[in-house]
Amino acid sequence: MQLFTFKGGIHPPHRKKQTENMPATKAKPPGVVYIPLLQHIGAPCVPVVSKGEYVKVGQKIGEAQGFVSIPVHSSVSGTVQALKEMPLQGGTKVLCVVIENDFKDELHESVVPKGDLTGLSREELVGIIKEAGIAGMGGAAFPTHVKLSPPEEKNVDVVVLNGAECEPYLTADHRLMLETPEDVIEGARAIMKALGISKAYIGIEDNKKDVLKGMTGEIMPDEDINIVLLKTKYPQGAEKQLIYACTGRMVPSGGLPMDVGVVVNNVATAAQIARTIKTGMPSIERITTVTGGAVNSPQNLIVRIGTLYSELIEECGGFKEEPAKVISGGPMMGLAQSSVQIPVTKGTSGILCLTKAEAKIPESENCIRCGRCFTVCPVNLQPLYISAHSLKYDYKKAEEYKAMDCIECGSCSFICPSKRPLLQSIRVAKREIIASRRKQNR
Amino acid sequence: MENKLTISSSPHIVSNTTTSHIMRDVIIALIPATLGALYFFRMGAVVVIVPAILAAVAAEAIFQKMSGRKVTVGDLSAVVTGLLLALHLPPNAPWWLTVVGSLFAIIVVKQLFGGIGHNFMNPALAARAVLLASWPVQMTSWVNPGADAVSSATPLGILSEQGKEAAMAAASLKDLFMGNVGGCVGETSVVLLLIGGAYLLYRGVITYIIPAYYMGTVAILTLLLGGFDFSYMLFHLFAGGLVIGAVFMATDYSTSPVTQKGQIVYAVGCGVLTTVIRLYGGYPEGVSYSIILMNVATPLIERYTTPKVFGEVAK
Ligand code: SF4
Ligand code: SF4
Numbered sequence: 001m002q003l004f005t006f007k008g009g010i011h012p013p014h015r016k017k018q019t020e021n022m023p024a025t026k027a028k029p030p031g032v033v034y035i036p037l038l039q040h041i042g043a044p045c046v047p048v049v050s051k052g053e054y055v056k057v058g059q060k061i062g063e064a065q066g067f068v069s070i071p072v073h074s075s076v077s078g079t080v081q082a083l084k085e086m087p088l089q090g091g092t093k094v095l096c097v098v099i100e101n102d103f104k105d106e107l108h109e110s111v112v113p114k115g116d117l118t119g120l121s122r123e124e125l126v127g128i129i130k131e132a133g134i135a136g137m138g139g140a141a142f143p144t145h146v147k148l149s150p151p152e153e154k155n156v157d158v159v160v161l162n163g164a165e166c167e168p169y170l171t172a173d174h175r176l177m178l179e180t181p182e183d184v185i186e187g188a189r190a191i192m193k194a195l196g197i198s199k200a201y202i203g204i205e206d207n208k209k210d211v212l213k214g215m216t217g218e219i220m221p222d223e224d225i226n227i228v229l230l231k232t233k234y235p236q237g238a239e240k241q242l243i244y245a246c247t248g249r250m251v252p253s254g255g256l257p258m259d260v261g262v263v264v265n266n267v268a269t270a271a272q273i274a275r276t277i278k279t280g281m282p283s284i285e286r287i288t289t290v291t292g293g294a295v296n297s298p299q300n301l302i303v304r305i306g307t308l309y310s311e312l313i314e315e316c317g318g319f320k321e322e323p324a325k326v327i328s329g330g331p332m333m334g335l336a337q338s339s340v341q342i343p344v345t346k347g348t349s350g351i352l353c354l355t356k357a358e359a360k361i362p363e364s365e366n367c368i369r370c371g372r373c374f375t376v377c378p379v380n381l382q383p384l385y386i387s388a389h390s391l392k393y394d395y396k397k398a399e400e401y402k403a404m405d406c407i408e409c410g411s412c413s414f415i416c417p418s419k420r421p422l423l424q425s426i427r428v429a430k431r432e433i434i435a436s437r438r439k440q441n442r
Numbered sequence: 443m444e445n446k447l448t449i450s451s452s453p454h455i456v457s458n459t460t461t462s463h464i465m466r467d468v469i470i471a472l473i474p475a476t477l478g479a480l481y482f483f484r485m486g487a488v489v490v491i492v493p494a495i496l497a498a499v500a501a502e503a504i505f506q507k508m509s510g511r512k513v514t515v516g517d518l519s520a521v522v523t524g525l526l527l528a529l530h531l532p533p534n535a536p537w538w539l540t541v542v543g544s545l546f547a548i549i550v551v552k553q554l555f556g557g558i559g560h561n562f563m564n565p566a567l568a569a570r571a572v573l574l575a576s577w578p579v580q581m582t583s584w585v586n587p588g589a590d591a592v593s594s595a596t597p598l599g600i601l602s603e604q605g606k607e608a609a610m611a612a613a614s615l616k617d618l619f620m621g622n623v624g625g626c627v628g629e630t631s632v633v634l635l636l637i638g639g640a641y642l643l644y645r646g647v648i649t650y651i652i653p654a655y656y657m658g659t660v661a662i663l664t665l666l667l668g669g670f671d672f673s674y675m676l677f678h679l680f681a682g683g684l685v686i687g688a689v690f691m692a693t694d695y696s697t698s699p700v701t702q703k704g705q706i707v708y709a710v711g712c713g714v715l716t717t718v719i720r721l722y723g724g725y726p727e728g729v730s731y732s733i734i735l736m737n738v739a740t741p742l743i744e745r746y747t748t749p750k751v752f753g754e755v756a757k
Contacts, residue, residue, distance in 0.1 A: 007752075012455060168455070240752065253753040324448055331454040338449050354455075359448060361456055365514065368461055368559040371700035379752040382700065402751045410453030417461045418559075424451050 003206055005231035006241040008378040010411045012168045012234055019171045024179060024287045024300040027315055029103060033076050033306030034096045035061065036088055039345040040135035041142050042068035047097060053080045058281055059108035061097050070133045070143045074099055075284040075304035077106040088342060089328040089335050111280040117190055125194040129273055132282035138162055138266035139329050141347035147263050148194045154258040159191050160246050161202040163267040164230055164237035167330025170350040172287040173267050174208050175300045180271060181214035187270025188225055190277060195263060200225045201246040205232040234332060235409040239264050241378050253405050283346055290316045292353035294323035303344050309351050310340040323353040332410045365418040373412035373422055379405050383412035383422040390429035398429035465518035467645045471638035472525055478634040479627045482587035486533030487627050493537045497544035498524030505553050519558050523547050526690060527566040529628025532584055539580050543569040563737045564694045567730050584624040594624040598682045602726040610677055618680035629683040639689035648693040651702060652709045656688040659713025667721060687729035697737040704747035711736045
């Protein structure tokens with residue numbers, strides 16, 4: 001079978017063995033949940049419950065503000081203990097609704113099936129998706145209804161579902177596609193309907209061949225949903241690289257997928273859409289891979305939004321050795337955390353606890369100009385030069401070398417034999433370039 | 443535990459390959475040619491190779507210590523420089539000549555420019571050029587392979603002095619290929635160098651581009667200029683330092699372009715210069731000077747061969 005891919009990329013160790021054969025199991029319901037009122041890119045929501053109020057599963061507790069914003073719902077039934085600020089994955093403090101679980105799991109009245117897909121109009125679908133608080137579950141957490149409402153002038157004709165899961169260690173999407181392929185496919189149909197198009201590609205890396213049978217079995221013979229087997233390579237799941245591998249279309253530099261008629265969604269997002277339509281349940285839980293060498297028994301857990309990392313780690317048998325790093329997401333693009341007392345959000349695809357040995361990054365040395373960073377860059381940048389200019393504070397030069405096109409995949413830093421902080425310095429350059437562009441516009 | 447967690451930005455894992463791994467691979471790749479040199483030139487080779495490596499490593503360590511920098515001899519690059527220099531010297535070259543060469547390569551060409559990666563000329567080749575200019579007699583006293591070091595001329599030397607027929611009669615293509623001819627310590631055996639080159643390709647240390655375009659250019663030009671004489675073309679490919687130059691010297695990271703297009707321009711440039719110097723220049727051998735010249739042109743080549751980024755074409 002022909003495998004599709006893009007130029008460049010790296011082959012980090014997969015480290016998926018520990019969890020890829022572990023069925024996703026429901027995590028123990030937590031005694032208290034801390035549900036952040038901002039879990040997506042966009043405006044935060046405002047709380048619509050107050051301290052002491054009784055809330056039920058699926059009840060809206062935060063109302064969206066504006067178009068690029070989505071509501072937030074309770075993942076348990078119980079009493080609101082407090083509204084308090086807590087640091088989240090990115091380190092910024094966000095207002096959270098703290099709810100004490102009464103373990104009764106009482107369903108809110110609003111949680112009712114939305115009917116059959118054929119009976120729903122495009123507008124109704126987009127409305128359901130927005131009201132259910134669905135945001136991209138691959139990590140970036142962009143509100144899904146916004147993606148599904150492209151401006152008139154963009155002729156979107158294809159949706160690409162991202163099932164690549166190219167980050168090492170993570171197996172949440174893998175288990176999802178294996179265990180509930182019907183939700184993924186039904187979600188694809190819903191997205192196609194919402195966009196008024198009839199063509200979909202689902203990109204899956206070839207280290208997950210076991211999901212093919214179930215997934216293709218769900219597709220009707222006359223349906224235009226194509227499963228694309230992708231070469232296992234990082235960053236195969238990066239948006240532009242994925243689009244290129246699946247459709248052969250190249251998103252222009254500085255452009256968006258819509259510019260070439262494509263909308264990309266994660267497979268987990270699609271499955272969530274299908275479930276919401278089927279049961280009416282908004283986005284209140286997700287599969288998260290809890291793994292890494294420092295965890296006793298790694299697992300894929302079905303987790304309620306708002307559960308603390310610490311409780312999930314406890315459920316996986318706790319730490320077998322003191323972790324050097326706890327990462328939200330995968331090791332290539334995830335965010336290092338300063339504490340395990342932070343809640344799971346809609347975008348938490350993994351909780352990765354690395355041992356000292358796993359997290360070790362050797363000291364950086366002189367660049368030997370081996371060119372590896374350049375060979376692996378999926379965007380065809382020359383990281384060594386951007387980085388060198390950035391380290392000399394010459395951000396103009398860094399911009400000339402197209403620093404802004406960097407997708408921050410980290411392949412260059414990974415591969416560099418001298419362990420140069422390439423991506424780190426490119427990030428600095430990007431920040432400075434954006435700042436100076438702003439200044440000029442003023 | 444809480445405050446012991448490390449915070450740093452992604453990526454959080456890196457590959458195991460380090461600079462010293464790469465240098466170790468280069469050393470491994472040079473082992474066949476080094477063993478060949480010991481076989482062909484006996485003590486003559488030992489007297490060149492051992493002091494060259496020791497002096498290179500010592501020079502790097504002492505210089506870095508004295509200038510208060512981190513000592514980086516652990517990356518093995520000084521070993522590579524010393525060994526490569528040795529392989530480019532005549533067997534029986536006096537030991538002090540070797541030491542002077544290593545000191546010059548490491549201190550002047552490499553360290554004064556900021557250490558590994560910052561030199562703009564290949565240190566071993568630059569040192570060789572300086573030695574050749576300063577001690578021409580010692581640098582061109584050739585011996586025949588074997589135990590009894592009979593002085594001789596190299597095949598390319600015969601070519602430049604006595605012409606094509608004499609040169610091709612002096613050494614069979616088989617001897618050239620095996621390395622059973624006079625020449626620098628490690629440059630004579632094509633087959634052993636190619637084994638090393640294959641290893642470097644296999645390990646991903648180098649790509650085929652520079653060696654292939656370099657040797658290909660020399661092959662095409664000598665075929666054209668030599669009146670379509672196929673064995674004359676092979677003579678040029680096998681004689682002198684072309685193979686060691688194309689595989690081990692022109693591919694030096696610091697001094698060759700990083701872009702693919704740039705590498706092609708650079709390698710073709712090396713090939714043209716080598717052929718021109720060999721056929722029309724005053725020196726019998728043009729490989730070292732060609733590479734040094736192209737080293738100097740590398741920044742310029744890179745400037746004009748910046749690749750398009752993903753999506754730039756679509757605009
Ligand atoms: S420069 Fe940016 S896009 Fe290219 S490899 Fe590095 S992180 Fe990835
Ligand atoms: S990978 Fe590292 S050593 Fe190699 S060219 Fe890039 S920055 Fe330099």
